Amino acid sequence: MKAHLTRRYVIAASHRLHSDQLSEAENRLTYGKCNNPYGHGHNYAVEVTVSGQVSPSTGMICNLAEIDECFRREIMERFDHQNLNTRPEFADCVPTTENLAAVIFDILKREFRAAHLEKVRIEETQNNSFEYCGDAEQLQ
Amino acid sequence: MIYLTRRCEFSASHYYHNPAFTAEENQRVFGKCANLNGHGHNYTLEVTVKGEVDSTTGFVLDLKQLKDVLSDEVVEAMDHRHLNKEVPEFANRIPTAENLAIAIWNRLKVKLKSAQLHRVRVYEMAELFVDYYGEE
Numbered sequence: 001m002k003a004h005l006t007r008r009y010v011i012a013a014s015h016r017l018h019s020d021q022l023s024e025a026e027n028r029l030t031y032g033k034c035n036n037p038y039g040h041g042h043n044y045a046v047e048v049t050v051s052g053q054v055s056p057s058t059g060m061i062c063n064l065a066e067i068d069e070c071f072r073r074e075i076m077e078r079f080d081h082q083n084l085n086t087r088p089e090f091a092d093c094v095p096t097t098e099n100l101a102a103v104i105f106d107i108l109k110r111e112f113r114a115a116h117l118e119k120v121r122i123e124e125t126q127n128n129s130f131e132y133c134g135d136a137e138q139l140q
Numbered sequence: 141m142i143y144l145t146r147r148c149e150f151s152a153s154h155y156y157h158n159p160a161f162t163a164e165e166n167q168r169v170f171g172k173c174a175n176l177n178g179h180g181h182n183y184t185l186e187v188t189v190k191g192e193v194d195s196t197t198g199f200v201l202d203l204k205q206l207k208d209v210l211s212d213e214v215v216e217a218m219d220h221r222h223l224n225k226e227v228p229e230f231a232n233r234i235p236t237a238e239n240l241a242i243a244i245w246n247r248l249k250v251k252l253k254s255a256q257l258h259r260v261r262v263y264e265m266a267e268l269f270v271d272y273y274g275e276e
Contacts, residue, residue, distance in 0.1 A: 001242055001272075001275065002273075002275075002276050003238045003270055003271065004271035004272070004273075005237070005238065005269075005270050005271075006268070006269050006270070006271070007267060007268055008266065008267040008268070009267075049271075054236075054238045054239060054242065057158055057160065057161075058156075058158065058169055058170075058234065058236075059156070059233060059234030059235070059238055059239045060234075060236050060238055061238055063169065064268070065171060
């Protein structure tokens with residue numbers, strides 16, 4: 001029996017939306033107050049969804065402690081209480097929450113092998129959320 | 141196709157123990173959930189059904205029927221109960237959120253006549269939920 005499990009984490013980080021490929025005026029027009037030179041921050045709520053067969057011996061898809069440890073090691077260590085613009089993951093792309101979702105998905109896809117990674121969903125604020133399921137995968 | 145979701149809550153206790161494991165294995169695999177004195181959660185259940193809108197009633201299904209089924213099959217059976225000891229599905233199966241979603245799906249599947257069950261989502265807490273879509 002296949003089931004989906006979702007775990008929610010919170011990352012506090014700052015960012016500034018600014019593209020080197022746009023002029024100063026274009027950046028201002030495109031990103032508005034998110035282009036403020038000093039940046040700003042969010043409490044990002046990150047939901048990680050994995051899927052797999054429920055093991056008859058444990059009743060679990062995978063051990064939650066392993067997801068928690070992988071997320072702490074690979075995601076919290078990289079991004080919590082950091083300025084996203086200074087991170088190498090965003091050296092060549094703007095740290096929008098779209099890109100953050102894709103970066104987190106790709107890291108977890110590589111590092112977490114105990115179950116199938118289905119989706120990374122990030123709430124930037126209560127009113128904005130972004131989902132990424134990998135290039136080749138479709139939302140349920 | 142319209143998807144309709146109804147939410148209900150129940151509070152229950154459980155513990156995780158596999159009699160085929162040694163005491164050490166139970167402790168290693170299940171951590172503090174292996175404490176045989178049990179512990180509890182406020183569970184939130186979201187049931188999503190799908191179907192076409194009936195042209196005479198404007199309904200996908202009669203909400204009263206869904207409410208009654210949830211009341212009989214979930215709230216009456218599980219609210220303020222011990223899942224391991226009082227819910228027959230868990231006599232020989234560990235009452236994880238995964239197995240709880242599957243057990244609730246199986247209970248609802250046979251009772252819902254007019255709409256098709258799409259998803260059962262069980263929140264064990266705000267930070268953890270499980271989705272089950274039936275046999276895929």
